[in-house]
């Protein structure tokens with residue numbers, strides 16, 4: 001027996017509608033197809049409704065490596081930065097945290113006390129001098145503004161990628177960039193110092209990255225900006241009060257691996273990889289990063305990091321990743337390394353007393369064993 005009391009249907013209406021809809025369907029789709037072919041628009045939705053999937057197929061591999069993994073590793077600000085204004089844990093998670101707290105040993109209790117200190121600002125003030133706080137805030141703001149662009153760019157790439165798996169992967173990234181931006185902003189603000197705007201160099205780099213055509217955005221964002229972020233989080237996550245950056249570091253490692261995994265499914269053409277115009281554009285896109293290292297050199301010096309070592313460490317990772325993905329430069333990886341070394345050493349010769357030539361491309365500013373292991377996984381090369 002049926003669950004429902006059936007109502008009468010008009011078979012004629014059903015048949016007529018079916019005929020009319022079939023004609024309308026042929027018309028609208030043909031019209032869009034012609035418009036698309038002659039480059040005057042056409043269908044915007046990159047969606048294959050006949051097969052209930054996005055164009056490009058399912059690509060479950062991409063979904064599992066990025067979307068599923070992101071959700072598995074999804075972290076909540078309320079748990080890791082209890083001092084913040086975030087209230088993003090479920091009731092079950094709050095209960096679990098309470099339960100875990102009761103089984104903390106002395107060391108864990110102290111650690112938790114520190115990050116849950118309702119006055120996180122006081123903790124930062126006690127731990128760091130004003131100059132150190134200014135320096136760390138300047139360095140963090142640099143990537144804080146980058147997170148805003150990462151959020152905007154990933155939202156756009158979301159509509160450029162093919163396949164259901166590819167879109168799921170990008171959707172997870174958009175969510176994580178949103179979280180990075182809002183959580184990092186609270187951390188930077190807690191340092192209680194003036195937060196700098198984007199410098200001209202960062203402005204040019206990020207704007208040009210955002211304006212990159214199609215999947216070249218993967219180069220600007222997932223390789224350059226996120227490579228920068230990965231290096232930066234890896235350098236700071238061991239500092240007291242900044243342990244949460246380990247979680248940012250893990251997320252960014254997944255984002256930097258995304259182009260490699262995506263292009264395994266949808267390889268770039270030879271022309272896309274090697275076109276001289278693209279090679280030059282990629283190279284010109286990273287040029288504004290060079291003055292950024294000069295810009296943050298004094299802030300890095302304040303926390304005991306050599307700006308050029310940081311630059312070399314980052315340049316090596318970005319160059320390796322770009323090469324691995326197939327985003328080639330106008331010169332080989334080795335020539336690129338020599339050029340960066342030449343520029344950095346020339347700069348140091350004029351600004352540092354008694355400077356002797358060094359191979360900055362071999363430096364490693366990422367601290368923490370876990371972070372180094374994560375980076376090894378992403379870049380699949382020895383991190384010096």
Ligand SMILES: [Fe+2]
Pocket residue numbers: 147150176177180229252
């Ligand atoms: Fe991010």
Ligand SMILES: [Fe+2]
Pocket residue numbers: 150177226251252255
């Ligand atoms: Fe990211």
